[in-house]
Amino acid sequence: MSVATEKTKTKPTLNWTQFLGRNGENIIFPALGFFALIILWSILAKLTEGKISELPNPSRTFEDSLPYLQNFFSQTQGDEGIFFLTLYSLVRVAFGFVIAMAIAIPLGFLIGTSRQAAKMMNPLIQLGKPISPLAWLPVGIVLFTALLEGAPRNIAQNAPAIFVIVVTSLWPTLINTALGVKSIPKDYWNVSKVLKLSKPQVVTEIMIPSTLPYIFTGMRLSLGIAWLVIVAAEMLTGATGIGFFVWDTYNTGEISLVILSLFVIGIVGLLLDQLVAVVERFVVGKAQLQN
């Protein structure tokens, strides 16, 4: 009741856009958000001060991180700079993501076009999608330790983590591709029927172009998941990678560096998402998005 009455009252509102200008708004409000984060972080750091485990406050985090950041491109074994640690993770993500897409997109087309395939795959999708990524890890380790016996060490070592990326990041693309195929307007099918387009022509001329926006939506979600998963997987498996670095610095008590990696992970994730968005704009094109 009180909420309702409050809402009906017309308060004199300040027009922010008029006050700050559109550009001013775009700077001031994000800055306010970060400022609030730093305040909250400082409060939490203050609360832990002098306790068994201490959360470093922002300024200490920055001071501790600085020497490490100066070491950005270091390649020393066991003391890699954050650039190469991140690169290791990105390479794993790239492998896993490419393999996942190579499975998800064709399978999505199959599910979208064949009712039988959809009936066969739907229960598996429902079952596979909610499985937590790390639950796959033991399966991956067992599987690839056996399968890759005698293989070069760097392949055998990375395979389980890449496997986890594949099985967890393929779902969004699979589902979206199938949805995209099902959403192809009937008119386009009619055009292909009346022109008697061949099967390959239907795929290249109609199915792929009209499904592309859906595929890209799926790919963006998949890549996001892949990046989430690799950090977690590396905490358990890797001797390299940003995820491993988080766990390693935690164990050595360098909490400032843990926080530094959180920022790096966030920024890289954001850049990956933007990368797909840019590729999407380039491939799908403006004309289609309009229509």
Next chain:
Amino acid sequence: MDAQDSNELKPDLMSFSKTMQTLSNPLNSSVAAQSESFLEIRDISKVYPTPGGDFVALDGVNLTVKEGEFICLIGHSGCGKSTLLNMVAGFHQPTSGMITLHQKPITEPGPDRMVVFQNYSLLPWKTVFENVYLAVDAVYKDKSKGEKKAIAQEHIELVGLTEAADKRPGEISGGMKQRVSIARALSIRPEMLILDEPFGALDPITREELQEELLSIWREHRVTVLMITHDIDEALFLADRLVMMTNGPAAKVGEILEIPFSRPRMRSRLMEDPRYYELRNEALDFLYRRFAHDEIEE
């Protein structure tokens, strides 16, 4: 104005049709001698099973179309005009009865009965040229790339869109889209052109322009046209015969008006003809008195 326009178009179309003859579809020339019973719709019915029992959309529809005829279909919405058209196009099969083209039953869609869809059905990721080229490429399998490109370009020129050839459907107006759709349909030299309310979504001026273009194309190409319309004046201007359908469910052909005006037709001349109003009144009487919407049929 109208007369002048169509006269200006003529020489272009003549030279165009000459080039087209060399490219003409073998299907088309083999049947030139046959003029009677080109398309036969015999005792067609269409029943859709629904949870609440069968729904009879069409019941006992009969129509014979001669080669080269321009037929307009008119009737209230829901009378099954589109259902009938879809069966001629081959998208659906009749529940009983038969539709034949050259005595052969129609079993599937094919480029010999090209459809101009109500909402244009252009592929939005393709340019105007690419949309037409896709059809040409799909139908003329043994022609060279150069020949196919030339055919596509000729037809884009025919509908006056050469300058917009590299634009995508999202960048052109509704009237232009419908022109592309017509160019695409004609580019593959169909025996029949099937149009489902092609000009319904266009403004009146564009509609009249396109009606005239369609007529001149029809005269030059001698293609058989089956077209749904909601507009009596459009039908009287275009058609040889106007097929009026009774209301659904269980719709059938109610009455067929022969439209006797000589061709080429001029809109202004037509309006002065007293027979125009007799026919118009007859159609109006059929649609709004004898088969007014929501009334139970006879």
